[in-house]
Amino acid sequence: MEKEKISNNELKELGINELEMLVSFSRVANGLLKHGVMAKPEILANLEALIDDPMPYALRKGGKxxxxxxxxxAMRREGKFLKQERSNFKLKEEIADFPVWGLEHIEVGALAQMKTAVQLPIAVEGALMPDAHQGYGLPIGGVLATTANTIIPFAVGVDIACRMCLSIFELPAETVDTEKDKLKNILVDHTYFGMGCTTKSYFDSSLFDSAAWNETRVIRALKNKAYAQLGTSGTGNHFVEWGELTIAEGALESVPAGKYLALLSHSGSRGFGGAIADHYSRIAMTKTKLPAEAKHLAWLDLDKDEGQEYWIAMNLAGEYASANHHEIHNKIARALGLNPMVQVENHHNFAWKEKLANGTDVIVHRKGATPAGKGVLGIIPGSMSTPGFLVRGKGNAASINSASHGAGRLMSRSAAFKTLNKADIAANLIEKRITLMGSDMDEAPMAYKDIHTVMAAQHDLVDVLAKFEPRIVRMADPREKPED
Structure with a gap:
């Protein structure tokens, strides 16, 4: 059987034409392949990234x-090996119309990114939610339906299957005041935050019995990391918090109208999802050459191996993100000594196989957007001192059955540090009776849009069933690098 090789033609496709460099690239690439250090797609993706920007690789001591x-x-200093832009695919010349909710509250950058996304040759429909702001590739709050055999890793997002989970307990809302110290201690004892944080005890780790963890080489390599981080939360806007839930009569069959103690969490697929996103986005950008403005919207073909691998990994990341939340909520419920009456969850940063209203099969990417099909339950949080909402989707076809995933950022993290005042933030938290553990100025309530304005802008997308008001909030330590 002939051994797999990386040919000179494949290297030339990356723009490597100078003979000396071609020999060097071939030696390194085929050496890594021969010794099983990396798979061929990963090697080519790294070489592509290196050509785009060699500096990060040059700074790594002992890097491959x-x-x-x-x-x-060195060659560029001599005016040689200047990378030429290459594009195998052209964008559509006409920019398709796409509906925008809350247009007056959306920054120009997010609109520009969405316009580029709907120009992709594989784009079928798009929509922009009222919490939208500029992201990486597809804007946060962007919804994009593509042809049924294509998937865009950066339109799913880096934190694959980032998720919300709400547990409602049969305890009065005032428990958050009368048992404040107990509830604080439960969060301290049973939640874990940070980039590399792990946990050593598990409530239920049965997800790791799944055969899916052996499906691909990439997944197998990440299994131990995923296991170590099960039941932990990320940084940035990820949180676990106690609050008061006010629910209307008939909103949920099993919950009478009233005010209850509730637990809300926001986290995703941790280092596992991040590594999957990084790996397959690089491959997509190698396989699919697009103009510079659309570079990060490169797609994978679901009819090919790398597309199938990503699909399997993405869906496993979805199951893993759900298991993360269940681990957190189950441990906390056990410490509280009471099982929840109801638990509701949904994830964003994901891609689903769906049909449009006209019957067209598509892949729907929701990057920071909540599924809002008819009757579908979801959670739309505000900020650490503003309400979140339990909602039921109306199935609005124009929004591709989607709604916002939160309030959305009003200012960037760097702008928050530069412009916000610590005293004002502290006063806001006192006024709203918020007990905060962790976080920093970039997550201050003032860094976010007004959640009430955002909800008003999407009244035709969801019905509000209940309001959640945060009271005891735990987030990552200050200055932790955000990974939302």
């Missing part, structure tokens, strides 16, 4: 690609 990066930098 350091010598190649140094060589490119």
């Amino acid at each position: 690609f350091k010598n190649l990066a140094d060589g490119i930098l």
Whole structure:
């Protein structure tokens, strides 16, 4: 059987034409392949990224690609090996119309990104939610339906299957005041935050018995990391919080009208999802050459191996994100000594196989958007001192059955640090009776849009069933690098 190789033609497709560099690239690439250090798609993706920007590779001491990066930098100083932009696919010349909710509250950058997304040759429909703001590739709050055999890793997002989960307990809302110290201690004892944080005890780790963890080489390599981080939360806007839930009569069959103690969490697929996103987005950008403005919207073909691998990994990340939340909520419920009456959850940053209203089969990417099909339950949070809402989707076809996933950022993290005042933030938390553990100025309530304005802008997308008001909030330590 002939051994797999990376051919000179494949390297030339990356723009490597100078003979000396071609020999060097071939030696490194085929050496890594021969010794099983990396799979072929991963090697090509790294070489593509290195050519785009050699500096990060040159700065890595002892990195596998350091010598190649140094060589490119040296040649560029001599005016050689200047990367040429290549594009195998052109964008549509006409920009398709797409509906926007809350247009007056959406920044120009997010609109520009959405316009580029609907120009993709594989784009079928698009929509922009009222919490939208500029992201990476597809804007946060962007919904994009593509042809049924295509999936865009960066339109799913880096934190694959980032998720909300709400547990409603049969305890009066004032428990958050009368048992404040107990509830605080439960959060301290049973929640874990941070980039590399792990936990050593598990409520239920049966997800790791699934055969899916052996499906691909990439998944197998990440299994131990995923296991170590089960039941932990990320940084940035990820949280676990106690609050008061006010629910109307008949909103949920099993919950009478009233005010209850509730637990709300926001987290995703942790390092596992992040590594999957990084790996397959690089492959997509190698396989699918697009104009510079659309570069990060490169797609994978679901009829090919790399597309199927990503689909399997993405769906496993969805199950893992759900298991993360269940682990957190189950541990906390056990510590509280009471099982929840109801638990509601949904994820965003995901892609689903769906049909449009006209029957067309598509892949729907919701990057920071909540599924809102007819009758579908979801949770739309505000900020650490403003309400979140339990909602039921109306199945609005124009929004591709979607709604916002939160209030959305009003200002960037750097702008928050530069412009917000610590005293004002502290006063706001006191006024709203918020006990805060962790977080920093970039997650201050003032850094977010007004959740009431956002909800008003999407009254035709969801019905509000209940209001959740946060009271005891735990987030990552200040200055932790955000990974939302």
